[in-house]
Amino acid sequence: MTLFLQRIIDGLQNGAIYSVVAIPMVLIFKATTLINFAQGELAMIGAFFAFVFAVQAFSMNIILATILAMVIAALLGMGIERTMLRSFDPTDHLPVVLITLGVFYIVNAFAGDIWNYQAQANVPNLLYDLPLIGDWMQGRSSFFTSETNKLGLRIQHDSVGLVGALLIMLSALHVILNRTKMGLAFRGVSSNTEASRLVGIRVGRILSFGWGLACAFGALGAILVAPRITLQPNMMLTVLVYALAAAAFGGLDSVGGAALGGFVVGLLNSVILGYISDVDRLSSLTAAPLLFPVVLLLVVLWFKPTGLFGTKSVERV
C-alpha cells in the first residue's frame, strides 16, 4: 500500500514537470495549429539565461533573473516567428514544422557548445527565494522532505512548490487569455483566422504575441523544473515526449487539459511502469521508459484525436 501511494506521489511529482512543458506547447498550437518541436529547447535556453544571470555572470537575485530570462525568451520566440515562420503559408504545416525541428537542433547545439552537455552545479531554485513560502520550502518541514516521513512516504517539498507554481501559471494565463483585449484577440485568431482579419486584428502581431507568451512561460517552467531534472542542454529531450503525450491527452488546444494531461501521464507512467518492473520477465521494458508516452500518444490519437478537452471542429451550419 505504501509503495502504491509512493508511486502515485512520484507520478504526480513528475506530472507537474510534464504539465509545465505541455502548457506552452498548447499555447503555440492554439495560435497556429502546429506542434512546436523546439518548445522544449527554447524553454531550456531560457533556464540557461536565468542561470547565467543568477550564477555565472551577474549574481542577480533569482527572481529578477527569472523575469529577465522570461522577457528574453519571449523576444526570442517572437523573433523566430517573425523571421523564420511569418513568410510561410500558415495552413501549410510541413515547412513550418520542419523549421521548428531545425530550431530544435540549432538551439540544442548552441547550448551544448557554450555550456557542454553536462549537468550544471549550483542551479538556483526559484522556489527557495520566493517571499512567504521560500522559507518554508527551504525549512523542510518534517512532512514534506526528501527523506521518508512518518507515513513512510517521500513527498519532496519542491514538488509541492512546483504544483503551486503550476496553479499560479494557469491562473495568470487564464487572466491573460480571458480578461485582456490581447487575449481575446488571441482566442479569436485561434478560432477563426479569416474572421480575425475582418474585425481588424493584425493576425501576425497576435501570432507573435502567442509565441512570446509561450516562450516566456516555457522559460519559467524550465527554470522551475531545472533543479529537479538537472540543467543541461538535453534536459528537455525526454520531457518533451511526455509533454507531447500530455498535451495530446488534454486536447492540444486546451491549456487546462494540458495541465491535467501532464498529471495523468505522470501517474500512469509511474504506476504502470512501476508494476511492470515488478514482473521479472517484463522488467527489461522499463529500460525503454519512452515507450510509454509514445504508446499513450498513439492510443489517444487513434481513439480520441481531440483528446479530453480539445475542440472538435464540428459546427452547426
Next chain:
Amino acid sequence: MSENILEVRDLQASYGQVDVLRGVALEVKTGEVCVILGANGAGKTTTLRSICNMPIVSSTGTIKFAGEDISNTDTGGIVAQGMAHVPQGRGTFPELSTLENLQLGAYVRKDNEVDDDIDRWFQMFPVLKERKDQAAGSLSGGEQQMLAVSRALMSRPKLLLLDEPSLGLAPIIIEDLFATFKQINQDEGTTMLIVEQNANLALSIAQSAYVLETGSIALSGPAAQLRDDPAVQEAYLGA
C-alpha cells in the same frame, strides 16, 4: 464626403492561373443598398474579397473608399477606416461566446460606447441576448447570421459588405433578415453592398444593382429598372 462611398475601377483578380474578374467597375452611393447579382462562379464573392483585400486572391485595380485609395491597404486598415464584411459562411468565432464575438467586432474601436452598442444589437436581435454566453458555433444558422451581422456592425462601419446572407437559411428567416437590413440601412444610415442569389428579395430592398457575368459587369442600373428588365427576369427572377 463624396457622393460615392465606394468606387471600384478595372478590378482584375485571379486565383493562381484562373482569371476570375476581368475589369469589374462599380460604384456604391453613400446611404444606399446596392446588390450584386450573378450565377455561381460569376465572381461575386471574389469581388467582395478583393475590395477588402482578403488573402488568397491576387487582384489589381483601383478601389476608392470614402474618397481614399485603399487598393494597397491591408484588411485590418480597411476595417479601421470603416468597412465591415460578413463573409460567406458567416465569419463568426465558433469557439467564442456570442458576447465575445460582439466584443471582437469592436476590436478597432477605441471609444467607450462598446457596451452600449452591444445592448443595441441585443435589442435588435433578442435571441442573441438569450444566447450571449453560448459558444457561437452552437447557434442555429439564422442566429449565427444575426450574430455575424451584429459583429460586423459593432465596428460602426460606413459600408457593410454582405456575402450571400441568405445561404442555407429557411425562407421565413431570410425575409426577416432582409427586413432587418432595410431597417438598419434606414435607421443607422449604413451603406450596404449585398451579394445575393435570392434576387427578388435583394432587389426589393436595394436602390441600385449590378449583374455580374463571368467576371465582368453585364448590366447595371436602379434596382427597380433591373427588376423589370426581361433578361434579368429570365435569368435571375425565375419569371
